[in-house]
Amino acid sequence: MSCPRCSGFMVPQRFEDLRSDTGELSFAGFRCMACGEILDPQIHSNRENRPHHQARNRKLMSY
Numbered sequence: 001m002s003c004p005r006c007s008g009f010m011v012p013q014r015f016e017d018l019r020s021d022t023g024e025l026s027f028a029g030f031r032c033m034a035c036g037e038i039l040d041p042q043i044h045s046n047r048e049n050r051p052h053h054q055a056r057n058r059k060l061m062s063y
């Protein structure tokens, strides 16, 4: 795993996410040892399936 920003060495890490509305308070991600860039693949994938986003899309489509 290398950093997309600086190609530095990234280490797996668990992050606490208290703002999450998915019921998961922590998630696995990667943090760059060089520049501090954080990758959170689970958060990105969850964004696609969040219920309130789907509801908003349905509302937009009904207009």
Ligand SMILES: [Zn+2]
Pocket: 003, 004, 005, 006, 007, 008, 032, 033, 034, 035, 036, 037
């Ligand atoms: Zn980096």
